[in-house]
Amino acid sequence: MSILKAALPEKDIVTHVTKLDGKTPGGDLHDKWSKYKSEMKLVNPANKRKYNILVVGTGLAGGSASATLAELGYNVKTFCIQDTPRRAHSIAAQGGINAAKNYQNDGDSVQRLFMDTIKGGDYRAREANVYRLAEVSTNIIDQCVAQGVPFARDYGGLLTNRSFGGAQVSRTFYARGQTGQQLLLGAYSSMMRQVAKKQIELYTNKEMLDLIIIDGKARGIVVRDLKTGKIETHTGEAVVLCSGGYGNVFFLSTNGKNSNATAAWRCHKKGAFMANPCFTQIHPTCIPASGEYQSKLTLMSESLRNDGRVWVPKSEDDKRPSDEIPDSDRDYFLERMYPAYGNLVPRDVGSRAIKRVCDEGRGLGATGRAVYLDFASAIDRLGKKNISDKYGNLFDMYETITGESPYNMPMRIYPAIHYTMGGLWVDYDCMSNIPGLFVLGEANFSDHGANRLGASALMQGLADGYFVIPYTIGNYLANNSMDAVSDTAEEFKESVDEVKKKNDSLLKINGSSTVLELHRELGAVMWDLVGMARTKESLADALEKIPQIKDKFWNDLNLMGGGDNLNKSLENAARLADFLELGELMAMDAYDREESCGAHFREEYQTSEGEPLRNDEKFAYVSAWEYVPNSTSILHKEDLDYEFVEMTQRNYK
Amino acid sequence: MSKSINLKLQVWRQENEETSGDFHYYSMNEVPVDISFLEMLDILNENLTKEGVEPVSFDSDCREGICGTCGFVINGIAHGPQAKTTVCQLHMRHFNDGDTLVIEPFRATPFKIVRDLVVDRGSFDKIIQAGGYVSINTGNGPDANSILIGKDDAEEAFDSAACIGCGACVASCPNASAALFTSAKISHLLQLPQGKVEERARVKSMVDKMDEEGFGACSNHGECEAVCPKGISIKNIANMRRSLIKSIVK
Numbered sequence: 001m002s003i004l005k006a007a008l009p010e011k012d013i014v015t016h017v018t019k020l021d022g023k024t025p026g027g028d029l030h031d032k033w034s035k036y037k038s039e040m041k042l043v044n045p046a047n048k049r050k051y052n053i054l055v056v057g058t059g060l061a062g063g064s065a066s067a068t069l070a071e072l073g074y075n076v077k078t079f080c081i082q083d084t085p086r087r088a089h090s091i092a093a094q095g096g097i098n099a100a101k102n103y104q105n106d107g108d109s110v111q112r113l114f115m116d117t118i119k120g121g122d123y124r125a126r127e128a129n130v131y132r133l134a135e136v137s138t139n140i141i142d143q144c145v146a147q148g149v150p151f152a153r154d155y156g157g158l159l160t161n162r163s164f165g166g167a168q169v170s171r172t173f174y175a176r177g178q179t180g181q182q183l184l185l186g187a188y189s190s191m192m193r194q195v196a197k198k199q200i201e202l203y204t205n206k207e208m209l210d211l212i213i214i215d216g217k218a219r220g221i222v223v224r225d226l227k228t229g230k231i232e233t234h235t236g237e238a239v240v241l242c243s244g245g246y247g248n249v250f251f252l253s254t255n256g257k258n259s260n261a262t263a264a265w266r267c268h269k270k271g272a273f274m275a276n277p278c279f280t281q282i283h284p285t286c287i288p289a290s291g292e293y294q295s296k297l298t299l300m301s302e303s304l305r306n307d308g309r310v311w312v313p314k315s316e317d318d319k320r321p322s323d324e325i326p327d328s329d330r331d332y333f334l335e336r337m338y339p340a341y342g343n344l345v346p347r348d349v350g351s352r353a354i355k356r357v358c359d360e361g362r363g364l365g366a367t368g369r370a371v372y373l374d375f376a377s378a379i380d381r382l383g384k385k386n387i388s389d390k391y392g393n394l395f396d397m398y399e400t401i402t403g404e405s406p407y408n409m410p411m412r413i414y415p416a417i418h419y420t421m422g423g424l425w426v427d428y429d430c431m432s433n434i435p436g437l438f439v440l441g442e443a444n445f446s447d448h449g450a451n452r453l454g455a456s457a458l459m460q461g462l463a464d465g466y467f468v469i470p471y472t473i474g475n476y477l478a479n480n481s482m483d484a485v486s487d488t489a490e491e492f493k494e495s496v497d498e499v500k501k502k503n504d505s506l507l508k509i510n511g512s513s514t515v516l517e518l519h520r521e522l523g524a525v526m527w528d529l530v531g532m533a534r535t536k537e538s539l540a541d542a543l544e545k546i547p548q549i550k551d552k553f554w555n556d557l558n559l560m561g562g563g564d565n566l567n568k569s570l571e572n573a574a575r576l577a578d579f580l581e582l583g584e585l586m587a588m589d590a591y592d593r594e595e596s597c598g599a600h601f602r603e604e605y606q607t608s609e610g611e612p613l614r615n616d617e618k619f620a621y622v623s624a625w626e627y628v629p630n631s632t633s634i635l636h637k638e639d640l641d642y643e644f645v646e647m648t649q650r651n652y653k
Numbered sequence: 654m655s656k657s658i659n660l661k662l663q664v665w666r667q668e669n670e671e672t673s674g675d676f677h678y679y680s681m682n683e684v685p686v687d688i689s690f691l692e693m694l695d696i697l698n699e700n701l702t703k704e705g706v707e708p709v710s711f712d713s714d715c716r717e718g719i720c721g722t723c724g725f726v727i728n729g730i731a732h733g734p735q736a737k738t739t740v741c742q743l744h745m746r747h748f749n750d751g752d753t754l755v756i757e758p759f760r761a762t763p764f765k766i767v768r769d770l771v772v773d774r775g776s777f778d779k780i781i782q783a784g785g786y787v788s789i790n791t792g793n794g795p796d797a798n799s800i801l802i803g804k805d806d807a808e809e810a811f812d813s814a815a816c817i818g819c820g821a822c823v824a825s826c827p828n829a830s831a832a833l834f835t836s837a838k839i840s841h842l843l844q845l846p847q848g849k850v851e852e853r854a855r856v857k858s859m860v861d862k863m864d865e866e867g868f869g870a871c872s873n874h875g876e877c878e879a880v881c882p883k884g885i886s887i888k889n890i891a892n893m894r895r896s897l898i899k900s901i902v903k
Contacts, residue, residue, distance in 0.1 A: 148847045150810040192778060196782040291685060295716060566710055
């Protein structure tokens with residue numbers, strides 16, 4: 001530690017004096033969105049068909065936005081990197097979607113969902129956005145049911161709910177352990193209906209590699225056809241980026257192998273601010289890594305914590321098999337530490353508690369990086385049938401991967417990177433600082449603050465796509481008159497050249513390190529130094545190491561094949577090049593934020609009980625980073641003025 | 654610590670849709686049995702890259718068995734020997750030391766081979782575009798609890814809706830029929846009151862589209878159900894036929 005300290009570089013962070021404006025409408029919190037909708041400018045139906053809107057990504061945000069904008073009459077062009085839009089990674093979300101329906105009559109309300117989300121995010125989200133999210137949550141469920149999403153039902157035929165972390169009401173709607181799949185297929189089917197009506201032009205196997213700005217506005221994109229390598233251009237009056245999060249910067253995460261930050265990062269390099277990049281969520285219940293060839297981590301839904309109890313042996317010397325350890329020798333540490341919420345504490349709190357007991361030497365197995373999630377008492381209480389109805393597919397999935405049945409022995413779990421709260425900065429309209437570039441879903445930073453509650457990602461993706469963008473994009477288009485642009489414009493030509501040059505340079509390195517090796521190397525640095533717990537020293541260390549990997553990447557990459565056909569190594573290399581730059585910015589952001597909040601845990605800043613210690617006086621802001629070519633990024637700040645909520649220390653005890 | 658096995662791989666290599674392909678032979682030594690099949694191919698690709706050979710193209714994304722991206726044929730069986738399992742969830746513990754594994758892409762006229770083991774299943778999108786939806790615009794939905802659906806009906810609809818669109822059913826069918834895929838969507842929707850409204854138009858249009866895209870007819874082989882990683886039942890095909898007859902005989 002002391003050696004590191006001596007070598008600690010002085011990181012100069014250039015902070016911009018002008019404050020960022022989130023353009024939140026005035027008035028009472030409860031009326032802001034209604035007021036916005038009643039005062040915004042409209043595009044009349046006949047004029048909508050004159051606008052081309054480019055939607056990038058077809059997850060919950062992109063799928064729902066494409067369908068809805070097309071229904072309204074806009075010409076939509078939708079792009080995805082997969083062979084069909086139904087494969088976007090939203091499909092893997094398991095547990096559920098929150099909505100303040102209060103069907104359970106247990107005291108839920110829009111206000112309570114809003115408060116839970118703000119508190120869960122540790123007071124680092126924008127009040128007005130979060131309130132709007134809670135407000136439209138109920139419409140989402142109505143919409144999805146109308147589409148035919150087969151949510152879980154009770155015997156009376158009504159919708160049923162489960163509980164999720166960070167809430168004391170049951171407000172999570174679910175479709176077995178495949179809620180994301182069913183919601184995505186709902187959005188996808190609505191999209192396909194519009195494709196059939198020729199209101200959406202669908203472009204599959206296309207990866208966005210650049211954003212085109214003309215006269216200060218987003219007017220087009222450059223994409224690569226992944227099958228032919230052809231670089232193509234598309235023009236439009238607005239670009240809606242729905243390209244997901246950047247968890248794969250850690251290499252091992254629960255994200256899909258193709259999830260990447262490239263589209264967002266290329267927008268960042270064209271001037272879009274990147275906000276709170278250090279806010280990355282660790283999910284407490286994932287299947288632990290088994291060995292060096294591990295290619296990804298698999299999540300076990302948080303909903304399992306409704307009935308599963310998390311424990312480790314009381315003594316670090318206790319190496320007996322789980323069934324030989326009596327209750328008196330077990331430490332149900334979440335129930336002990338947080339009696340009010342027990343096993344249902346928010347994700348960041350749960351993850352850190354698991355890390356703590358493992359750091360104490362009480363972790364399981366050869367790696368010592370696992371704890372039990374035990375269903376024995378739930379099976380005794382409710383019967384095997386009941387548990388199987390609720391979690392059957394999750395239990396099967398666990399058994400497929402590990403070869404052990406959770407009906408007979410407890411699961412082993414450990415935290416893993418799961419979601420990124422940070423993302424491109426957007427205002428209340430979900431528009432970035434580049435006019436005409438809208439960013440939805442996980443790709444933006446807006447609603448989850450420093451920590452996202454379970455079952456809120458699906459809610460946000462669909463809220464943005466179904467119920468926010470259709471209004472705010474109309475307001476933008478109606479307020480901005482634009483000349484037609486052609487893709488023969490100089491801006492397009494320059495960008496196409498640039499994109500081609502970059503791919504060519506990757507293919508020409510002829511070194512000896514593979515993309516996979518370099519990505520693993522970056523991932524190890526990110527997890528060890530910018531992971532679940534960070535310190536000034538670890539971050540300074542990361543800021544030294546990441547550029548070294550970047551150098552190695554650009555000088556020693558071994559990349560086979562060419563650029564004019566399907567070449568997955570080339571795709572992955574280009575994405576890794578962007579991850580390397582983003583990783584550095586994440587470390588920089590975490591370095592700047594000298595406080596702990598939500599998932600951002602700086603070891604220097606904690607309460608005597610090991611909980612994150614915020615510093616509202618100095619850090620109640622959104623950090624929004626501006627890219628500066630060949631120099632240090634500039635930090636812009638958006639102050640978080642809490643008008644309606646009192647910022648308090650989170651307490652789940 | 655963990656056991657390992659040696660394997661011989663026979664892998665289909667094909668540059669693109671236009672060119673013809675052939676099998677290439679690779680030896681894999683000391684493959685840990687705890688890793689997944691795709692992780693085994695990751696290792697193969699690392700080795701090939703180091704040897705200066707272009708890696709084998711194969712598709713995968715979630716590696717959790719839900720996105721439907723991965724899929725190829727192992728020793729004649731789509732997604733390999735393990736029932737109800739996508740290749741990404743297939744683990745090497747199910748193979749024996751010394752096994753020869755023949756790996757080839759899903760073969761069917763409507764699935765064009767993009768490269769090696771990668772095929773394009775965009776034709777499935779066309780079938781869904783022909784009616785695999787409820788015609789409702791955003792914001793039009795009534796309160797969710799105003800539509801009552803019995804628990805069993807909801808469960809059955811879910812079972813049909815669980816299809817991941819991987820294409821294994823088509824690849825295993827001697828006729829390359831998409832009947833299981835198409836019927837799964839049709840039955841999902843017809844088992845729900847929301848989807849019932851458009852039942853007749855939907856079934857006609859989707860079945861026509863299936864033919865138009867070049868998928869063959871269903872002749873009840875049942876191979877589709879046997880390889881389906883999600884256990885989608887051929888009961889769905891019966892539902893589809895019943896519905897189709899109803900739509901014709903009014």
